[in-house]
Amino acid sequence: QVQLVEAGGGLVQAGGSLRLSCAASGRTFSSSAMGWFRQAPGNEREFVAAISWSGGSTYYADSVKGRFTISRDNAKNTVFLQMNGLKPEDTAVYYCAARPYSDSDVPLHDSGYYSWGQGTQVTVSS
DSSP states (O other): OOEEEEEOOEEEETTOOEEEEEEEESTTGGGOEEEEEEEOTTSOOEEEEEEOTTSOOEEEOTTTTTTEEEEEEGGGTEEEEEEOSOOGGGOEEEEEEEETTOTTOOOSSGGGOOEEOOOEEEEEEO
16 A cells, blocks of 8 residues: 655645645555546546656646646655646645556546545645
């Protein structure tokens, strides 16, 4: 079981940037596909970005493509989400998730992930 702790959320003006991090404990991080999801009040949780265990493959929701970048540092058991050009509609609680022993499988739906962090709030003011 991977334990995940997100950090880096906060309040930012539209057009600004934030960098989220997700620190993982456990030995399976380097073999895990990692994902970022978000949930705004009244909405279902939605996919934001995902990265393969090696970092060689990345995937993005259309709504964030070109603005957000997912990356990982397996030596530090950490995955990042760099968010630029933030918009008020990006306001949500952001969660990271892990799927251990993923091989080439990088789920783009929350049902594909086994471990979740507690979330970090991102608020973008207009």
